[in-house]
Amino acid sequence: MNLAYSLADINWLAVVVATVIAFAIGGLWYSKALFGSAWLEEVGLTEEAVKNANMPGLFGGTLVLQFLAVTALAALIGTDSSWQSGLYSGLLVGVFWVATAYGITYLFEQRSLRLFLINAGYNVVLFSIVGTILGAWH
Numbered sequence: 001m002n003l004a005y006s007l008a009d010i011n012w013l014a015v016v017v018a019t020v021i022a023f024a025i026g027g028l029w030y031s032k033a034l035f036g037s038a039w040l041e042e043v044g045l046t047e048e049a050v051k052n053a054n055m056p057g058l059f060g061g062t063l064v065l066q067f068l069a070v071t072a073l074a075a076l077i078g079t080d081s082s083w084q085s086g087l088y089s090g091l092l093v094g095v096f097w098v099a100t101a102y103g104i105t106y107l108f109e110q111r112s113l114r115l116f117l118i119n120a121g122y123n124v125v126l127f128s129i130v131g132t133i134l135g136a137w138h
Contacts, residue, residue, distance in 0.1 A: 006075040006078065007071075007075060009078070009079045010071065010074045010075060011074070011079075011134075011137060011138060013137075014074065014133065014134055014137040014138070015067070015070050015071055015074050015134070016067075017133065017137075018070045018074075018130045018133045018134055019063070019066050019067045019070045021129065021130065021133065022066045022069075022070060022126055022129075022130050023062065023063055023066055025122075025125065025126050025129060026062065026066075026122065026126070029122045029125070029126075030122075035118045035122075038114065038118060039115070039118050039119075042111075042112055042114055042115040042118065043115065069127075070130055070134070073089065073090060073093060073127065073130060073131055073134060074134045076089060076093070077089050077131060077134050077135055077138075078138075079138050080138070081134070081135040081138050082135055082136065083132050083135045083136035084135065085135050086131040086132050086133070086134050086135015086136060087128055087131050087132040087135065088131070089131045089135070090127035090128040090129070090130055090131020090132065090134075090135075091124065091127070091128045091131065093127045093131070094123050094124035094125070094126065094127035094128055095124055098120065098123040098124070098127065099120035099123060099124055102116060102119055102120045102123070103116060103120065
């Protein structure tokens with residue numbers, strides 16, 4: 001795989017849109033409507049501590065990192081793709097790279113299965129959706 005060639009052929013509009021969608025998925029996933037309260041409990045944070053955090057730095061950093069992750073997935077998927085191959089690639093990345101990396105780290109850090117399922121589940125869903133978007137919009 002020629003990285004320069006892969007980056008040159010990326011549909012950057014698709015990457016930007018998928019990045020914004022990824023950011024929104026994270027906002028929903030970690031909201032009180034889904035897993036936010038359980039996540040706060042598992043990591044030992046309070047709502048007050050979160051409110052007092054540097055939100056521009058957190059959100060800005062998250063957006064940049066999401067953009068890099070989406071760009072890498074776009075390069076991996078390539079231009080000769082479909083929504084199905086994008087979904088498959090995203091699912092493989094989410095389960096076999098990201099979730100397993102979390103799993104190894106969480107085992108050594110003795111973190112809970114609940115926290116693993118929240119964080120790894122988010123990444124599996126995220127990369128599956130983003131992969132589907134990138135695969136369909138080549």
